[in-house]
Amino acid sequence: MQFDRREKSNSALLSIYKELLYPRMVEEKMLILLRQGRIGKWFSGIGQEAIAVGATLAMKDDEYILPMHRNLGVFTSRKIPLRKLMAQWQGKTTGFTRGRDRSFHFGSQEHRIIGMISHLGPQMAIADGIALADLIAGKENVTLVFTGEGATSEGDFHEAINIAAVWNLPVIFLIENNGYGLSTPVAEQFKCEKLSDKAIGYGIEGLQIDGNNVLEVLDTISRLAQTIRTNPRPVLVECLTFRMRGHEEASGTKYVPAELLEEWQLKDPLQNFEDYLLNEQLLTTESIQRIRAGIKTEIDQEVEIAFNDADPVADAEEEVADMYAAHHQKVITASRVSTKMRYLDAISDGLRTGMRKYDNLVLMGQDIAEYGGAFKITQGFSDEFGKARVRNTPICESAIVGAGLGLSINGYKAVIEMQFADFVTCGFNQIVNNLAKTHYRWGEKADVVIRMPTGAGTGAGPFHSQSNEAWFTKTPGLKIVYPAFPFDAKGLMLAALEDPNPVLYFEHKYLYRNISGQVPTGYYTVEIGKANVLKQGEQFSIITYGMGVHWALDYLAAHPELSATLIDLCSLQPWDKTTVAEAVKKNGRILILHEDTLSSGFGAEISAWIGENCFSQLDAPVMRCASLDTAIPMSKALEDQFLAKSRLHQTIQKLLAY
CATH class of the missing domain: 3.40.50.920 (Rossmann fold)
Known part of the structure; x- marks a missing residue:
């Protein structure tokens, strides 16, 4: 393995070495604890540390990173204390999710890290939303999101990259190609020679690098990030590496040919970089032992402190309450001045009033800009508020819902229009597993409203007429409103926009132009949850x-x-x-x-x-x-x-x- 130090000082190289060594030693400690029966599960990233460490060191501290479950180096390089991580892994009250979720399924606004959910692909769309918020705000920031070679077969992968390409979002999509999706080799996962070639289909840059060479990863991501900050665009980076242990430890590696393990053992990122530094006389056998001893002492201490932290005490009221971000609605009384409006116009007036009140509110949906949406509810909006905030989207419901969550994470509000409520099936996972559970899992709001044009009566058949509210009423973490009159349509829309929780706003298509009523001018709200x-x-x-x-x-x-x-x-x-x-x-x-x-x-x-x-x-x-x-x-x-x-x-x- 060839290393090019470029302009890096001796102290910088030694610092990189310590960043690389630390997660490896944490992993080794976890394997000991696993054999001792003190922990129950571990997803090992041994052999892949150079990607997480190198990529993280390339990013600015205020730039978001969305890692996966083998990216311990992201968390350690961002200086999250091991005690806090260990408490998370053990389900302690001092962990990020307080025992409510496992592994790296959490986020930390303090460290600008947004963790994954088990479905692998959805976090890529969240990265789109985070990057979109930076783009609208004029920040010269990049968002880095990790995925694995297996997840590149998921629809979420394609939707997220396509959105980023169409909108020129400053996102680095990093694929860790580690050879296997659990036990399925890459030859059975995709036909293309290189995963980076998938970039061609989306008109963006794609490149493949040695993911085990920490300097190559660091320099590549640094160079890309620097140019993307001033010339926003997405880039797809494939990092070649190998998973040296099982998908999780219980899986083992018996399905991997022995010669393949031997080949990749020779490419171990830590050993190769250590040998390089020894050759450069920046390390000695004694200094390595000294560094390792110091890290071991720290790890042992932090782990034992975490083991002694309190376990959760079940409290049903607290659990139910934490499904939602705290919000005590103060109903804004309506003006006595009113205008007669159709149901459709009341919804439009509510959205327009909200857009004027919240300059961080972004509307997204198919054909909603110049065309005004399938039902013309947003007609004229792009002229008044600009296309940065009133955004036509490709047909990709999952990515747009995920992007809405990303906008919320990065300080914005989002309203997403399902052209028909029936089409929400294509974004179902993002709604019920990301929007609905985010606050409960790690305390982050999901300030997203999803408009759901619903209902029958127009002879539109099985795919444009369903009443599907019951798909969501059983999902804790969601709020659901369904106005029947123009007055309530506007007031509930504005109440939904105020609420930091995800709200599904059902609006009946038959009522759009068939009923009218007096609608107060200006800003007012209707109480959510009141009949x-x-x-x-x-x-x-x-x-x-x-x-x-x-x-x-x-x-x-x-x-x-x-x-x-x-x-x-x-x-x-x-x-x-x-x-x-x-x-x-x-x-x-x-x-x-x-x-x-x-x-x-x-x-x-x-x-x-x-x-x-x-x-x-x-x-x-x-x-x-x-x-x-x-x-x-x-x-x-x-x-x-x-x-x-x-x-x-x-x-x-x-x-x-x-």
Whole structure:
């Protein structure tokens, strides 16, 4: 292995050596602890340290790095105390996740490190969002994100690189090609000769380097970072290396040919660099022993301190509360001055008002800039706020949701438009595993609103008409709102923008141009989690939301002989249990109405809660009126039959006859 010291001083080379040696010795300690049974699992990066150390040393301290689970050198080079890391690995209260997550699945704003989740690919889109925030803010910063050769087959890899290429984001995508994805060799993972050649397809620079040569890694990343800071663009770097131990220690390496292990043992990054420094007379056998002894003493002390730290004490209230970033909403009263608006225009007015209030708010979605979005809700926005903040995106829902989280991490707010709520499936993992869990895991907010144009009634068929709110109402960490009127549409939008937690904002497409109402001018908010009682009646109560509100209003208007309480939930997570309980107490007969399918729809949760908490006040079984348990058909006759509205009369009659 050839080393080129360039202009580096003797002290700089010795410092690099110590940075390289330290994570190796920590790893060796972990293997001893594993054999002793004092720890239960370890993902070893032995043989790959040069990549993490070299790349991290190339970055400025205020630049974000997104590592993976074999990148201990990133954390040690950023000077995170070993005691803190050990506490994290052991699930101690003093760890970054306080026992809630494992390994390097955490972030640290202090150290500008954002850890991975087990799905490997999603952090690449987060890097896009972090870099986008720097780009909009005019900072000359680079974001460095690690991935493995196995994750290059994931859609998240391609989406993230494509976004970075299209937007000229200052991101270095670093692939650690270590030969195996668990036990699957690279020959069974991809056909291309070099992973760096994948850059060609995205019109960006790609290069392959020796990932075991710490100086080559350091110099390459330093050179790239320096040019990217002044000429923002993404670059793909493939670092060739090898995983000398199992995917995790229990996996072993029996599937690796012995000669391959022997070949790569000769390329050990630490041994080769140590030999180089010995040859340059910067190290001696004695100085190596002295350095190692000092590091060993430090490691032993830090590890034992961490072992003595407190284990978590289970507290259910604290666990539930920590799913969300603290936010005590102060409802802003609406102005008495109002204008009659369509539902669609109220949403648009809410977004425009939010964009004017928050200069760090970025809108992203397909066709939302000059075209104004599929439903023209953002028409004219790019003229007023500029294309930096109103961004057309490629068709890549996963990357855009991830980028929204990255924007939030780096001080921005994001609103993401799903062109249709049905398309959210392509970004599902980012929502339920990244947005929803980030605060619980390591205390970081996810200040992202996702707009969900939803619902049937337009003959759009199975892929443009679904009511999919129940996919998310069961996911802790998400908030979900669903306005039924223009007043609430604007007020809930602004409340969602205020809230530092991820909010899914459902908006019914059929209502866009079919209902109007008075909407106050200026800034006001509606309380998230508070229902509206639209009618008071004595015979029964209807609990509903979204389009169901209008079905119920129409039905009651057509049947003046009925006396019903009508509740518009407005919010589904959290939902207003107090108002529901009062309705049960008042008349004892409850009908839950929603557009979603019957089985496992959100009405089932409401019904179960009433049964558990209000059973003694019921005069009849809780009844649900929902859509058929089928996909949504296109034909108007079939769609009308599908929708809950077609069964509303018979369900009410059944409830009253009980």
